[in-house]
Amino acid sequence: MTLEAADVSSTDSVGVRRASNMAPAIPQYRWRLRTPCQVMDPVAGGCVPGGDACPLVPGRLIALYVIQRQRLAQPLNAGQQTAVDGIAPNEPLAAGTPYGNWVNDAQSCVDVTDLNPPPSxxxxxxxxxxxxxxxxxxxxxxxxxxxxxxxxxxxxxxxxxxxxxxxxxxxxxxxxxxxxxxxxxxxxxxxxxxxxxxxxxxxxxxxxxxxxxxxxxxxxxxxxxxxxxxxxxxxxxxxxxxxxxxxxxxxxxxxxxxxxxxxx
The missing domain is CATH 2.60.40.10 (Immunoglobulins)
Known part of the structure; x- marks a missing residue:
């Protein structure tokens, strides 16, 4: 099951990132999390999981995901749209509108507890x-x-x-x-x-x-x-x-x- 998030933090001291439904004041991306099997086999998600082990923390759900992001249109400034990662929309868009393709950000252990997904x-x-x-x-x-x-x-x-x-x-x-x-x-x-x-x-x-x-x-x-x-x-x-x-x-x-x- 693909999980969507408003924000994904950077890696902490033990190599875990944290997904949240709380977006920054002016978000640059929207995020989604997919298992490595979903990426390798998009139709059925059927593959043999790797041996990557994520930390076990009581009360938290931490698992290995491929983190993907898509750019969001920024507020217009003097009629111009601010570029994200050096790329701006081809035409002006309402702030928060996604544009461009999904790109892989990283593969990492992610704490998805705050997204409250059903138990895996x-x-x-x-x-x-x-x-x-x-x-x-x-x-x-x-x-x-x-x-x-x-x-x-x-x-x-x-x-x-x-x-x-x-x-x-x-x-x-x-x-x-x-x-x-x-x-x-x-x-x-x-x-x-x-x-x-x-x-x-x-x-x-x-x-x-x-x-x-x-x-x-x-x-x-x-x-x-x-x-x-x-x-x-x-x-x-x-x-x-x-x-x-x-x-x-x-x-x-x-x-x-x-x-x-x-x-x-």
Whole structure:
């Protein structure tokens, strides 16, 4: 989304510029901010973002933008229009009328908080990473003790969807989180990955065979999410986060055949 601003300040001590809706008394330019992807792909804005990192400041929205400006006609002076950057309109224009092409001023981190844009996907993702997502419980069957030759069944019966509403700079943002990947560490060096929470006996969709011993298994859950701002259209949160559930410890026993005399 292209942002428009009345003024963009010069770079501060940490390399950040600040966009504002407060224009100078006699503005020379109007400003717009576009992401590097919007500039590289004007139709879809689809590209792989670069690695440029902007400062994270609590309560502020700072992101990398290509800063563009367009000249504004200046007040007439003795019937003549004052030039901006050495270029004046071809004919007299009302003060404040834009003329000429948009030109790139710089690519820089810009604090756009004062423009009050809706939360960006990256901003929502930062909030998503801090949400109190549940730590799914690792369940196994049979509980406590199992037998060699009989697969151990893994599953979780914890909630796998969560809905949160958070306030981001005055915007109400609904975040719907869903457990999308389950990674089961079986405790014997094997890792099982699934896109389902597993089912208990008799279905037993996630199983593992063990040799005799004592093992501690655990479940790491990867969460994906969608979000909407002020009840608007849903969009994907651009990233995932994980939670680690409490481990489960159990023993696997070796059953042995013992011959007995039925007449004793």
């Amino acid at each position: 996907p990256d901003e929502v993702f930062r909030y998503f990473q801090t949400l109190p997502l549940p730590q799914l419980t690792t369940r196994q069957q049979p509980p406590g003790e199992a037998l060699v030759g009989l697969p151990v069944i893994f599953f979780t019966d914890s909630p796998t969807t969560q809905l949160f509403t958070v306030d981001i700079r005055g915007f109400s943002v609904d975040i719907a989180a869903t457990a999308s990947t389950y990674t089961w560490d079986t405790g014997d060096g094997t890792v099982l990955t699934s896109t389902e929470a597993g089912e208990p006996y008799p279905n037993g969709t996630i199983t593992h065979d063990y040799s005799s011993g004592t093992y501690t298994a655990s479940l790491t859950t990867t969460w994906s999410a969608t979000y909407s701002v002020d009840g608007g259209v849903q969009a994907d949160v651009p990233g995932t986060t994980t939670t680690q559930g409490a481990p489960a410890t159990f023993s696997v026993l070796q059953a042995r055949t013992v011959l007995t005399n039925p007449y004793d």
